[in-house]
Amino acid sequence: MSIEEQYRTRAKELLSGGAVKMVIGYGKGTTASRRRPLFISSPDDVERLVLDDACITNLSGYLVSEGLLSDEKRVAVFLRPEGIRAVNILAAESQLDAEQIVIFGFDVSGTEVRALKGIHVEEFSDVIGSIKEGAPEASEEELFEKIEKMSPQERFSFWQEEFAKCIKCYACRQACPMCYCRRCIVDSNQPQWVNTSSHSLGNFEWNIVRAFHLSGRCVECGNCDRACPVNIPLRLINHRMAEEVLGAFDHFAGMSKTQEPVLASFKKDDSETFIL
Amino acid sequence: MSEPFEPKIIAFVCTYCTYAGADLAGTSRLKYAPNVRIIRLPCTGRISPMFILKALQKGADGVLISGCHPGDCHFTHGNYHARRRWMVFRALLDFIGIPPERVKYSWISAAEGVKFAEFINTVTEDIRKLGPFEQYSQLIEQTQASASL
Numbered sequence: 001m002s003i004e005e006q007y008r009t010r011a012k013e014l015l016s017g018g019a020v021k022m023v024i025g026y027g028k029g030t031t032a033s034r035r036r037p038l039f040i041s042s043p044d045d046v047e048r049l050v051l052d053d054a055c056i057t058n059l060s061g062y063l064v065s066e067g068l069l070s071d072e073k074r075v076a077v078f079l080r081p082e083g084i085r086a087v088n089i090l091a092a093e094s095q096l097d098a099e100q101i102v103i104f105g106f107d108v109s110g111t112e113v114r115a116l117k118g119i120h121v122e123e124f125s126d127v128i129g130s131i132k133e134g135a136p137e138a139s140e141e142e143l144f145e146k147i148e149k150m151s152p153q154e155r156f157s158f159w160q161e162e163f164a165k166c167i168k169c170y171a172c173r174q175a176c177p178m179c180y181c182r183r184c185i186v187d188s189n190q191p192q193w194v195n196t197s198s199h200s201l202g203n204f205e206w207n208i209v210r211a212f213h214l215s216g217r218c219v220e221c222g223n224c225d226r227a228c229p230v231n232i233p234l235r236l237i238n239h240r241m242a243e244e245v246l247g248a249f250d251h252f253a254g255m256s257k258t259q260e261p262v263l264a265s266f267k268k269d270d271s272e273t274f275i276l
Numbered sequence: 277m278s279e280p281f282e283p284k285i286i287a288f289v290c291t292y293c294t295y296a297g298a299d300l301a302g303t304s305r306l307k308y309a310p311n312v313r314i315i316r317l318p319c320t321g322r323i324s325p326m327f328i329l330k331a332l333q334k335g336a337d338g339v340l341i342s343g344c345h346p347g348d349c350h351f352t353h354g355n356y357h358a359r360r361r362w363m364v365f366r367a368l369l370d371f372i373g374i375p376p377e378r379v380k381y382s383w384i385s386a387a388e389g390v391k392f393a394e395f396i397n398t399v400t401e402d403i404r405k406l407g408p409f410e411q412y413s414q415l416i417e418q419t420q421a422s423a424s425l
């Protein structure tokens with residue numbers, strides 16, 4: 001039996017037995033290669049669930065939709081390892097109770113879809129641990145290294161050109177499971193920290209703030225990057241920050257549901273070389 | 277002839293250590309560069325990275341941040357939190373292309389009036405050498421361009 005069918009059967013059982021009130025998975029999209037999020041609460045709908053290598057979106061962000069979990073009922077969700085890490089972070093940041101989340105874990109290599117065993121986040125710690133050990137590389141290693149080798153002026157120009165394209169649609173924020181703030185700092189205007197216009201300065205500030213707020217929290221799922229309508233390589237900035245917290249604090253975001261948020265904790269011997 | 281470049285520098289300091297250090301520099305009649313505008317905050321933990329961005333947005337050529345030495349924080353560990361934040365923020369600015377030389381960090385205690393004066397002098401000289409932060413002021417100028425319809 002294919003994983004797709006196994007998971008449909010499992011979804012059916014869970015929904016008809018009342019073990020979960022909803023299954024969040026993937027359904028057919030507008031084109032053959034696209035998938036869209038599917039929210040089903042009736043066992044009769046499980047046939048609409050699709051699971052294949054086109055299922056890339058990290059669905060964990062839907063778990064923090066307002067009111068979804070407040071009745072303390074369980075919700076099942078299809079997640080890749082990044083999604084599972086995201087649930088860990090959301091739990092660690094007290095945004096949800098991990099007990100309420102039933103995981104349909106899967107991973108994709110090439111076109112092959114593999115099931116990940118487990119129901120609750122803590123059962124996936126080996127999977128997550130092995131990703132950390134594998135020291136994930138930037139998705140475009142070449143470009144990433146090129147940027148690192150540039151002089152600050154060149155880097156500035158590179159990003160200036162990229163950010164010039166930004167239209168401040170905030171799709172990157174909307175798509176990110178970690179961007180759950182009810183009121184984002186860019187929406188505050190008393191005081192107004194960030195220029196809201198999408199001119200270069202405002203775009204710079206916005207992208208710096210976005211990246212900073214996600215430092216040590218980003219799981220590199222790529223939702224933001226795929227959502228960006230003008231293809232700004234946000235993944236590169238995310239990756240740089242993930243690399244930084246891993247190197248400096250041995251922090252790999254989303255290891256467990258009790259992991260301390262990296263920027264809300266400290267060690268007395270955190271070592272740096274630049275403070276005079 | 278254009279006027280020689282005088283760097284505009286903003287310093288964010290905590291009130292218990294570095295600000296007191298600045299005070300000591302003053303009462304000891306130490307001379308230091310007049311290019312720095314000091315903004316006093318309760319603790320380095322209160323110095324949000326947004327302040328740095330705001331300073332740049334308002335045309336600063338350099339930003340200084342300073343507070344109590346590790347272990348000396350009036351609130352016991354505000355500066356430990358700040359240190360982590362700076363480490364990460366500094367890496368981010370660097371990756372975006374804002375030269376690390378433009379944003380400087382230090383620990384200066386209330387007893388270190390001399391260190392304060394020297395720090396200000398060195399940084400002012402360094403930034404004078406770097407020249408105005410032209411790449412950033414370009415961004416600022418663009419925002420002031422009149423709308424074309």
Ligand code: SF4
Binds near residue numbers: 175219225
């Ligand atoms: S910042 Fe982007 S890659 Fe990182 S968790 Fe958010 S959506 Fe995913």
Ligand code: SF4
Binds near residue numbers: 228229
């Ligand atoms: S999705 Fe892209 S264009 Fe939209 S705000 Fe984010 S970076 Fe800018």
